[in-house]
Amino acid sequence: MVTKAGSYHVPVLLKQSVDGLNIKPGGIYVDVTFGGGGHSREILSRLNATGHLYSFDQDADAEGNIIVSQEPVESDGQQIDNIGGEASTSNAQLQAPANFTFVRSNFRYLKNWMRYYGVDHIDGLLGDLGVSSHHFDDETRGFSFRFDAPLDMRMNKRAGQTAADIVNNYDAEKLAYVFYFYGELKSSRRIASAILAARAEHPILTTQDFVSAVEPVFHRDREKKDMAKLFQALRIEVNQEMSALKEMLNASERLLGEGGRLSVITYHSLEDRIVKNVMKSGNSEGKVEQDFFGRSQSPFQLINNKVIIPDEVELKSNPRSRSAKLRIAEKK
Secondary structure (H helix, E strand, C coil): CCCCCCCCCCCCCHHHHHHCCCCCCCCEEEECCCCCCHHHHHHHHCCCCCCEEEEECCCHHHHHHCCCCCCCEEECCEEECCECCECCCCCCCCCCCCCEEEECCCHHHHHHHHHHCCCCCEEEEEEECCCCHHHHHCCCCCCCCCCCCECCCCCCCCCCCCHHHHHHHCCHHHHHHHHHHHHCCCCHHHHHHHHHHHHHHCCCCEHHHHHHHHHHHCCHHHHHHHHHHHHHHHHHHHHCHHHHHHHHHHHHHHHEEEEEEEEEEECCHHHHHHHHHHHHHCCCCCCCCECCCCCECCCEEECCCCCECCCHHHHHHCHHHCCCEEEEEEEC
16 A cells, blocks of 8 residues: 555645746746656746657656646547546546656756757756655655665665665665765664664664664754664665766756756755856856956856745645745856
8 A cells, every 4th residue: 555645746836936937938947856747847847849758757757747738549449538637547548748748867967968859058957866756655665764664765766775784784884884975864873873783683674674673873852863864874875865866957058048947846955055056157166266357257147045845835835935045046
């Protein structure tokens, strides 16, 4: 059984992030984090027939949310009206709009896929780097300590190492690094030592095995918050999220045409720093290059100097948006 939230994922800062793209109806756009399809649907609603949207997601589950044409589709002699992206019969032959392409792949391969589709420039790119509610609420994937499940955490279930592989094979120093830098946990070394002690007795294979191993390290009043940070750190390492983000942003800088927009929603301080540095300097380290006259050579111009965050109305309706930060920049 799979436990799900009311919907696959509620899009965060929907209007603000899509408005930030300054969409041209006939332009070419990329949504590198399709998820539940909320941002993609909004982008598509602003494109005409000559525009095109490419949406990326490496998770097979996301394919179930692919946007389908609102036109009736012939299937076995039946006309099927598709309402809101869901078919009214199991025999429905759903068709995505002609100006939409779903790419089942990690967004780190953005440059390669755009070359494959013959796209040499884009007019805008949107990324919502948050994990879909679906992943936290799916009791089989190991993303949450609320359920006892195999310790997996792979966004792409066909990918390589799992979270269990990491906690059973990394040495103490490497585990401590992951928990400190990705989870911002000051007790990272103690957590790593607890994991090594537990796995010496038996392999850590499930979320409950993992929780039992590290629980004694946490103070009772901060246990849930620290456990969430620990699971976050492990997920980031499993999916190599930071290196993938850097590769995607590097590719977007090369693909965006003059006046093209980059609109990115972050949730983790480290990923936000990477996005901020790229938008300010053109590189993830934040090193601003200058010309002979001392003028900045950054390829981007900031659209919002101050980050955009959810308002009280959105926070109330979607508490998981509380750490979201939106940054927007335009290619010079």
